[in-house]
Amino acid sequence: MRETETKAFLEKAKGIYSRMSSNEFAVEIWHKVLENVSYDKCYKALIKYITDDGSHDPKPGDILRIAQSTYEEIIKRERTPCDKCRGTGYIFLIGKDGHESAGACDCENGQANPGLPVITKFSYKFDGLGRVTN
Ligand SMILES: [Zn+2]
Numbered sequence: 001m002r003e004t005e006t007k008a009f010l011e012k013a014k015g016i017y018s019r020m021s022s023n024e025f026a027v028e029i030w031h032k033v034l035e036n037v038s039y040d041k042c043y044k045a046l047i048k049y050i051t052d053d054g055s056h057d058p059k060p061g062d063i064l065r066i067a068q069s070t071y072e073e074i075i076k077r078e079r080t081p082c083d084k085c086r087g088t089g090y091i092f093l094i095g096k097d098g099h100e101s102a103g104a105c106d107c108e109n110g111q112a113n114p115g116l117p118v119i120t121k122f123s124y125k126f127d128g129l130g131r132v133t134n
Contacts, residue, residue, distance in 0.1 A: 006031040033060035
């Protein structure tokens, strides 16, 4: 990831792990660890981290470890096929201003994610990273 992508990635992670920092220092550390991993891979690794355990704030090493392993298990773990969350139970929203937030899908998978706001929309438009655009 480029440094700007690392910052965007941290902002996304913060949507779920609000205690995480995305200040300059944090970006620098995460960037050093994930420099050679694409944004797309990091993003998928983050989702896998969230769906596998997700109870603690992820460390750069956690994302690196998952990104370096295969993440096909996301699909294997799918409980109920769902076009909206692709079986993860999570919906990532991106607003017109670029602000990202996360919520639980209103399908069966989403019910396994208590504590997150349930997202219900009339239509779901996805961007290239699987985020729902407003
Ligand atoms: Zn769903």
